[in-house]
Amino acid sequence: MSDANERIESAKRKAAFRAVADHFNSSMRFVGIGSGSTIVYGVEAIKAHLAANPPPPNHMNWFVPTGWNSRKVIEEAGLLPIAFDSLPGDAMLEVCFDGADEVDEELNCIKGGGACLFQEKLVACRSKKFVCIADYRKDQKRLLTNWPSIPIEVAPIAHASVLRELKLLGSTNAKLREHSLAKTGPIQTDQSFYIIDAPFKTLLSALDVKNGHDGSGKDGVWDVDTLAARIKQINGVLEVGIFAGMNGVQAQRAGLQGGARPVAVYFGLEDGEVMVKKAAEIE
Numbered sequence: 236m237s238d239a240n241e242r243i244e245s246a247k248r249k250a251a252f253r254a255v256a257d258h259f260n261s262s263m264r265f266v267g268i269g270s271g272s273t274i275v276y277g278v279e280a281i282k283a284h285l286a287a288n289p290p291p292p293n294h295m296n297w298f299v300p301t302g303w304n305s306r307k308v309i310e311e312a313g314l315l316p317i318a319f320d321s322l323p324g325d326a327m328l329e330v331c332f333d334g335a336d337e338v339d340e341e342l343n344c345i346k347g348g349g350a351c352l353f354q355e356k357l358v359a360c361r362s363k364k365f366v367c368i369a370d371y372r373k374d375q376k377r378l379l380t381n382w383p384s385i386p387i388e389v390a391p392i393a394h395a396s397v398l399r400e401l402k403l404l405g406s407t408n409a410k411l412r413e414h415s416l417a418k419t420g421p422i423q424t425d426q427s428f429y430i431i432d433a434p435f436k437t438l439l440s441a442l443d444v445k446n447g448h449d450g451s452g453k454d455g456v457w458d459v460d461t462l463a464a465r466i467k468q469i470n471g472v473l474e475v476g477i478f479a480g481m482n483g484v485q486a487q488r489a490g491l492q493g494g495a496r497p498v499a500v501y502f503g504l505e506d507g508e509v510m511v512k513k514a515a516e517i518e
């Protein structure tokens with residue numbers, strides 16, 4: 236592994252251990268586990284925490300996966316998985332941990348770089364809080380700064396019409412995601428759907444809108460919330476890889492279950508430190 240890659244992996248691991256230390260305890264009943272390369276360290280940290288702090292007698296910690304790979308990571312760590320649709324009807328998850336592809340200063344996220352987003356959003360919105368773990372490359376002032384496009388999960392039969400609609404919204408170069416060996420065709424999600432990657436101009440934040448900037452899509456300039464809602468309205472779209480709107484705490488205050496935006500993001504930094512951005516401090 237190159238020095239640069241080692242720094243990135245070490246940053247992810249440090250952020251994960253800090254996030255778990257701050258937001259997990261052994262008496263929790265249901266905990267969500269996201270997908271991707273960063274969450275692997277989150278599961279490692281949870282396993283280490285449980286070994287050092289065993290749960291109370293007869294208490295089970297259940298881990299809700301967000302896809303096939305996430306379930307495998309849970310099982311390989313010797314933790315107990317429970318499928319999302321096996322949760323008791325009124326049960327909320329205490330917390331869910333997940334990674335992100337890019338995070339803006341309001342903690343809106345882009346997710347789906349690894350083709351997981353639908354189940355991640357289901358789990359985040361069923362959690363009292365979504366805690367995001369990332370490395371320094373993901374920390375940006377606005378979404379679509381470094382990360383080039385919005386992943387969108389679509390029904391296979393509708394992919395061409397969704398591409399057409401996206402063009403009308405200003406994404407002229409949206410593409411169906413294919414395996415690197417193109418002859419094997421489009422990538423399929425855990426729902427056997429397709430992923431479209433849709434580039435847009437850098438997104439405005441809610442703060443920009445409050446300050447009078449127009450994020451309505453005029454001249455191809457969108458704000459995070461308006462674009463997420465507009466893409467979700469397209470027929471054939473299952474879910475959009477923009478995790479915005481309310482966070483879990485705001486949602487509960489509004490009498491709803493949970494929200495898709497993290498309450499905190501833990502960024503592992505290049506110098507070995509961890510920077511924590513909390514929703515409460517910026518809203």
Ligand SMILES: O=C[C@H](O)[C@H](O)[C@H](O)COP(=O)(O)O
Pocket residue numbers: 269270271272273274333334335336346347348349350351352355
């Ligand atoms: O589709 C994948 C998920 O949304 C991931 O959480 C996201 O892509 C971040 O992945 P990684 O931790 O590998 O950067």
